[in-house]
Amino acid sequence: MLSGExxxxxxxxxxxxxxxxxxxxxxxxxxxxxxxxxxxxxxLLDRETSHLFQPLLYxxxxxxxxxxxxxxxxxxxxxxxxxxxxxxxxxTGVDPASRTVTAARADGTTFxxxxxxxxxxxxxxxxxFGHEEFASFAPGMKTLEDALTIRRRIYSAFEMAxxxxxxxxxxxxxxxxxxxxxxxxxxxxxxxRDLATLTIAREFRTIxxxxxxxxxxxxxxxxxxxxxxxxxxxxxxxxxxxxVELHMGTRVVDVDGGGLTATDxxxxxxxxxxxxxxxxxxxxxxxxxxxxxxxxxVEQDRTGRIAVNPDLTAPGHDNVWxxxxxxxxxxxxxxxxxxxxxxxxxxxxxxRRIQGQSREPEVFRYRDLGSAAYISRFHALVKxxxxxxxxxxxxxxxxxxxxxFLVGIRNRLSAVTTWLFALSRGRxxxxxxxxxxx
Amino acid sequence: MLSGExxxxxxxxxxxxxxxxxxxxxxxxxxxxxxxxxxxxxxLLDRETSHLFQPLLYxxxxxxxxxxxxxxxxxxxxxxxxxxxxxxxxxTGVDPASRTVTAARADGTTFxxxxxxxxxxxxxxxxxFGHEEFASFAPGMKTLEDALTIRRRIYSAFEMAxxxxxxxxxxxxxxxxxxxxxxxxxxxxxxxRDLATLTIAREFRTIxxxxxxxxxxxxxxxxxxxxxxxxxxxxxxxxxxxxVELHMGTRVVDVDGGGLTATDxxxxxxxxxxxxxxxxxxxxxxxxxxxxxxxxxVEQDRTGRIAVNPDLTAPGHDNVWxxxxxxxxxxxxxxxxxxxxxxxxxxxxxxRRIQGQSREPEVFRYRDLGSAAYISRFHALVKxxxxxxxxxxxxxxxxxxxxxFLVGIRNRLSAVTTWLFALSRGRxxxxxxxxxxx
Numbered sequence: 101m102l103s104g105e106x107x108x109x110x111x112x113x114x115x116x117x118x119x120x121x122x123x124x125x126x127x128x129x130x131x132x133x134x135x136x137x138x139x140x141x142x143x144l145l146d147r148e149t150s151h152l153f154q155p156l157l158y159x160x161x162x163x164x165x166x167x168x169x170x171x172x173x174x175x176x177x178x179x180x181x182x183x184x185x186x187x188x189x190x191x192t193g194v195d196p197a198s199r200t201v202t203a204a205r206a207d208g209t210t211f212x213x214x215x216x217x218x219x220x221x222x223x224x225x226x227x228x229f230g231h232e233e234f235a236s237f238a239p240g241m242k243t244l245e246d247a248l249t250i251r252r253r254i255y256s257a258f259e260m261a262x263x264x265x266x267x268x269x270x271x272x273x274x275x276x277x278x279x280x281x282x283x284x285x286x287x288x289x290x291x292x293r294d295l296a297t298l299t300i301a302r303e304f305r306t307i308x309x310x311x312x313x314x315x316x317x318x319x320x321x322x323x324x325x326x327x328x329x330x331x332x333x334x335x336x337x338x339x340x341x342x343x344v345e346l347h348m349g350t351r352v353v354d355v356d357g358g359g360l361t362a363t364d365x366x367x368x369x370x371x372x373x374x375x376x377x378x379x380x381x382x383x384x385x386x387x388x389x390x391x392x393x394x395x396x397x398v399e400q401d402r403t404g405r406i407a408v409n410p411d412l413t414a415p416g417h418d419n420v421w422x423x424x425x426x427x428x429x430x431x432x433x434x435x436x437x438x439x440x441x442x443x444x445x446x447x448x449x450x451x452r453r454i455q456g457q458s459r460e461p462e463v464f465r466y467r468d469l470g471s472a473a474y475i476s477r478f479h480a481l482v483k484x485x486x487x488x489x490x491x492x493x494x495x496x497x498x499x500x501x502x503x504x505f506l507v508g509i510r511n512r513l514s515a516v517t518t519w520l521f522a523l524s525r526g527r528x529x530x531x532x533x534x535x536x537x538x
Numbered sequence: 539m540l541s542g543e544x545x546x547x548x549x550x551x552x553x554x555x556x557x558x559x560x561x562x563x564x565x566x567x568x569x570x571x572x573x574x575x576x577x578x579x580x581x582l583l584d585r586e587t588s589h590l591f592q593p594l595l596y597x598x599x600x601x602x603x604x605x606x607x608x609x610x611x612x613x614x615x616x617x618x619x620x621x622x623x624x625x626x627x628x629x630t631g632v633d634p635a636s637r638t639v640t641a642a643r644a645d646g647t648t649f650x651x652x653x654x655x656x657x658x659x660x661x662x663x664x665x666x667f668g669h670e671e672f673a674s675f676a677p678g679m680k681t682l683e684d685a686l687t688i689r690r691r692i693y694s695a696f697e698m699a700x701x702x703x704x705x706x707x708x709x710x711x712x713x714x715x716x717x718x719x720x721x722x723x724x725x726x727x728x729x730x731r732d733l734a735t736l737t738i739a740r741e742f743r744t745i746x747x748x749x750x751x752x753x754x755x756x757x758x759x760x761x762x763x764x765x766x767x768x769x770x771x772x773x774x775x776x777x778x779x780x781x782v783e784l785h786m787g788t789r790v791v792d793v794d795g796g797g798l799t800a801t802d803x804x805x806x807x808x809x810x811x812x813x814x815x816x817x818x819x820x821x822x823x824x825x826x827x828x829x830x831x832x833x834x835x836v837e838q839d840r841t842g843r844i845a846v847n848p849d850l851t852a853p854g855h856d857n858v859w860x861x862x863x864x865x866x867x868x869x870x871x872x873x874x875x876x877x878x879x880x881x882x883x884x885x886x887x888x889x890r891r892i893q894g895q896s897r898e899p900e901v902f903r904y905r906d907l908g909s910a911a912y913i914s915r916f917h918a919l920v921k922x923x924x925x926x927x928x929x930x931x932x933x934x935x936x937x938x939x940x941x942x943f944l945v946g947i948r949n950r951l952s953a954v955t956t957w958l959f960a961l962s963r964g965r966x967x968x969x970x971x972x973x974x975x976x
Binding site for chain 2: 168207255527
């Protein structure tokens with residue numbers, strides 16, 4: 101170890117319990133905030149300096165919002181919370197015996213963090229279901245890097261088409277294939293049609309961007325199947341109206357630089373030429389979760405998640421909570437709301453113990469506050485309990501929900517301003533990108 | 539050639555003369571605009587999709603402005619100008635005999651563009667004076683990639699320092715060395731001190747970001763020497779007041795991952811540990827200019843520039859203009875203003891010939907409208923003829939000048955809003971960055 105270990109978190113607080121939170125996403129952020137008035141020292145460890153508001157990543161990828169508009173530095177978020185220290189590092193190990201987390205800096209050197217209580221909220225990454233070779237052809241949609249890569253590929257594809265005379269080749273550049281018709285896939289599909297038919301519609305001389313084809317592939321029978329049959333079929337109608345071509349009930353079996361191959365229900369394989377392929381089909385736990393599972397001697401499911409106790413602790417470890425997308429509990433979905441409530445629950449449990457309350461661990465009860473997906477300008481789906489909204493009403497709800505969770509008043513103001521500019525004529529202010537593949 | 543050539547630019551205009559402009563920077567952009575009402579078909583060829591407002595690149599690199607706030611898509615800028623076609627491609631060759639430009643697409647395939655008149659405005663890239671090995675340690679400041687790399691390195695350096703106990707190592711991460719004390723170097727130095735003492739001053743628990751050292755190296759006796767002795771010494775005083783350490787009259791002879799070595803006037807070499815080194819020391823013509831010079835059979839100077847005729851045409855080629863940073867004429871500096879006026883001059887000459895006016899080529903006369911450099915909040919230098927401004931008055935002039943040239947009304951509005959937010963408390967909205975080295 102090059103640089104010596106960090107001895108204790110904070111100074112002059114040997115009597116205070118130490119909480120380490122790994123991951124500054126929705127779960128870790130809400131856990132840290134819930135501990136604001138608890139007499140503990142908190143370390144929030146993350147691989148990135150900023151909390152990413154992932155639900156709007158597709159708007160960054162399509163040139164509507166900047167990276168800064170969908171991110172807030174963890175430090176800025178936490179700097180008034182005096183009992184919390186933010187550290188940049190990738191968790192590399194956990195030792196439950198010595199109660200220590202090991203983390204790596206950007207240069208590969210490591211440091212360690214002692215803990216009394218540990219909350220793990222490291223999240224998922226894109227999964228190619230064992231076909232890692234697809235990744236270079238079909239970027240995922242999980243990180244800012246992904247968003248800038250996709251931004252570059254989308255706008256560059258139209259540029260390529262503009263200079264190419266061969267009709268078949270040109271058609272390949274004007275075809276965008278998206279795997280996965282969950283919210284991310286649907287939102288991307290809608291945005292690409294929106295930008296082709298509005299933003300850049302009149303900017304080319306040779307091609308007509310409005311002819312761009314967007315193909316959406318999914319194994320389910322309909323897009324947004326988690327929203328239930330009624331909203332799902334409304335989404336399908338709206339997408340078709342937008343010009344998105346739905347290939348439901350298909351399985352993508354091959355991807356390369358020229359397109360993808362998908363099989364239908366009868367197993368018949370069809371080749372779809374498309375120079376831009378975007379992969380939103382599946383997720384799996386990040387690599388650290390395997391290390392964690394081994395250290396804690398617990399099982400992982402097929403996607404790498406860890407089944408937790410009813411109070412969200414890891415089996416056999418009453419001071420380690422596993423929350424957010426990487427926890428498996430009652431089939432709860434990997435959405436922001438589950439992570440937030442899980443984070444608050446874990447932090448609440450720690451708070452209770454610090455207060456000396458000795459009753460039984462509290463069972464985590466998830467309150468489903470609903471879900472929402474954006475389809476296109478003025479069209480969104482919202483499901484809140486029995487309430488099902490779509491079209492303009494859904495869109496207004498969607499905007500309110502997303503603004504209320506977007507961190508920081510300036511991010512909100514700037515998103516609203518940008519949306520108002522964009523809604524009128526489809527203008528997008530963030531079409532610039534670094535030239536190289538990220 | 540995979541994709542067939544583009545036959546003619548535009549359609550049904552066999553009688554119209556064809557103008558090819560290579561480069562969509564200030565020179566190329568002003569040339570294209572000047573040809574708006576001329577009966578020619580214009581192709582504007584660029585390696586990037588957006589015009590970059592380079593004078594504010596340092597504000598993008600330090601997390602103040604987004605990429606979109608300092609860029610405008612060339613297509614958006616030109617799409618109402620019906621005689622102009624924008625194409626994405628890197629110029630790879632010129633054949634003056636057949637009057638053809640060859641360009642490469644992103645995938646390496648090529649296409650060709652016939653021309654009757656050619657304007658070359660491809661600009662300069664960072665030069666390491668033959669020490670290309672410095673580049674990986676010390677990024678330059680010419681492209682959006684550079685800006686995002688520098689943004690990542692600056693903010694990550696503070697993060698590294700926060701987790702490191704060893705005082706010497708920590709000091710290395712808190713030291714930022716900048717080579718070159720021209721406007722870019724001075725502006726970056728000021729911004730780094732601004733962000734350390736304002737933006738992030740209270741966000742850390744272990745380090746005090748205000749202790750960050752910024753070292754500025756230059757071979758000249760004073761920073762901003764091109765502004766003349768009086769403004770130059772005011773700049774030096776202001777930089778010192780900000781906490782920037784000036785190392786004037788030095789030559790940087792080595793750079794590695796741990797810092798740099800510089801020799802002073804007596805040739806004594808001193809090692810300066812600094813984990814972040816940024817290179818703004820020199821520029822050279824991009825690689826294409828060598829190809830061009832060989833094709834036209836003209837000479838390049840030490841930095842790769844081509845000496846041009848008084849009307850800015852290349853020697854021996856009365857239908858080829860070389861403008862902007864890559865032209866050598868009367869020692870004119872490589873600044874935006876020279877490029878803009880050069881672009882308008884070349885386009886004006888083409889216009890005159892199309893009109894059938896047969897008088898002698900007009901000599902290019904540069905009107906120096908002055909220069910400006912930002913030092914820190916409320917401090918900028920402006921030199922307009924005999925007028926020399928600094929401090930707050932200079933800053934107001936600086937803002938007006940930059941806003942008037944920032945392309946597009948929305949970019950202006952959004953820059954003003956951002957500056958107002960930032961000025962009050964040093965807030966920076968664009969601190970997010972992709973994690974990988976670009």
